[in-house]
Amino acid sequence: MKLSEVAKKLGCRMVGRDVDVVRVAGIDQAGDGDLTFVSNRKYVSRIKTTRASAIILGEDIPDVETPSLRTDDPYFAFARALELFSPRPRPEPGVHPTAVVGAGAVLGEGVHVGAYAVIGENCRVGAGTILHPHVVLYPDVVVGAGCELHALASVREGCRLGDRVVLQNGVVVGGDGFGFAPLKDGTFYKIRQTGAVVIEDDVEIGAGTTIDRAAVGDTVIRKGAKLDNLVQVGHGAEVGAHSVLAAQSGLAGSTRLGRNVWVGGQVGFAGHIEVGDGAVITAQSGTSHDVPAGAVVSGSPAFKNSEWLRSTVAFAKLPELGRRVRELEKALARLTAGGGEKKTGDSR
Numbered sequence: 001m002k003l004s005e006v007a008k009k010l011g012c013r014m015v016g017r018d019v020d021v022v023r024v025a026g027i028d029q030a031g032d033g034d035l036t037f038v039s040n041r042k043y044v045s046r047i048k049t050t051r052a053s054a055i056i057l058g059e060d061i062p063d064v065e066t067p068s069l070r071t072d073d074p075y076f077a078f079a080r081a082l083e084l085f086s087p088r089p090r091p092e093p094g095v096h097p098t099a100v101v102g103a104g105a106v107l108g109e110g111v112h113v114g115a116y117a118v119i120g121e122n123c124r125v126g127a128g129t130i131l132h133p134h135v136v137l138y139p140d141v142v143v144g145a146g147c148e149l150h151a152l153a154s155v156r157e158g159c160r161l162g163d164r165v166v167l168q169n170g171v172v173v174g175g176d177g178f179g180f181a182p183l184k185d186g187t188f189y190k191i192r193q194t195g196a197v198v199i200e201d202d203v204e205i206g207a208g209t210t211i212d213r214a215a216v217g218d219t220v221i222r223k224g225a226k227l228d229n230l231v232q233v234g235h236g237a238e239v240g241a242h243s244v245l246a247a248q249s250g251l252a253g254s255t256r257l258g259r260n261v262w263v264g265g266q267v268g269f270a271g272h273i274e275v276g277d278g279a280v281i282t283a284q285s286g287t288s289h290d291v292p293a294g295a296v297v298s299g300s301p302a303f304k305n306s307e308w309l310r311s312t313v314a315f316a317k318l319p320e321l322g323r324r325v326r327e328l329e330k331a332l333a334r335l336t337a338g339g340g341e342k343k344t345g346d347s348r
Contacts, residue, residue: 016067177235
C-alpha cells in the first residue's frame, strides 16, 4: 500500500516520498517496507537509526529524512495502522456441532458459537457476537451485539453484557461475592448472593479477571471502562465510565470509582470508599479512604502524590538521620553531665 493511501485512511499528513508500506513494526525491529511510530519523546533519538520505510510522528517533531505521517495523536494513528495491516480474522457465523444451546435461548443474526460452548436456558445473544470455544453462559444471561467472549470465559446466571463487550480468556463474570456471616461457634454461614453483574457498552476485561455479584443489588462496570488481566472487582462495587484498572488491582465490596479514574498495577481498595472523577491511584498504592476528584495519590496508606514523592526521598535518608540524632543525643548528654549549662551572671 502506498504511504499516501495510508495517510488518507488514517487521516494523517504525508511528508516526504510516497513509499510502499506492507506492515507495521516497532522502531528498533522495523526494516524495509515497515511503518513504525514514535509517540514518546524519549525515543526521538532512534528516528535517525531506524530502518523503517516510513514513520508516524507528532506534528511537534522536527523534520526528518524518513518519509513520515504527521498527526496530533501518533499513538492513535499507530493503533489504527495495526488494524489496517493486521485485521483480526473473524469466524464464520453458525453454531458448532459440539456446542450446547439451552431451551428458550435466542441467538441474533451472524452469531458464532464455538466448539463445546454452552449457552444456558433463556439466554439472549446479540447480532454478530462471537462466543469462542468453551465459553459458558449460565441461564438468563444477556449478551449484547458485537461482543467477543474468548475461550473459557464464564458469565453466571442473570448477568447482563452490553454491546461490543470483550471478555478475554478465563474471565468470570458474576461469581459469588465473598459474603459469610460469622457464627458464635467460630464457623461461617454463606450469604446467598442474589444480585447480578451489569457490564455496559464498549467495556474490555482482561484475562483471568473476576467480577463478583453481590448479596443484593448489582455490581456495575460502566461504559467504556478497561480492566487489565487479573483484576478483582468485589461484590456491589462500581467502576465508572472510561476508567482504567491495571493488572492485579483489587476493589473490595461496595467500592465506587468515578469516571476516568486511572488505577495503576497492584492497587488495593478498602471497601465502602468513593474515588472521585479523574483521580489517579499510582501503582502498589493501598487506598483505605475516600479520594477526591482529580487527586493523584500514592503509597500505603495512599496520600497526595507530591507529598509521597518527597517522602520517598526522606525514607532513604532515615538511617543517616537516625545516626545523627543519636550522636546529638550523646553530645547533649555529655554536655549536661559536665555542667555545660552556664548560670545567670556568667561571662559571655
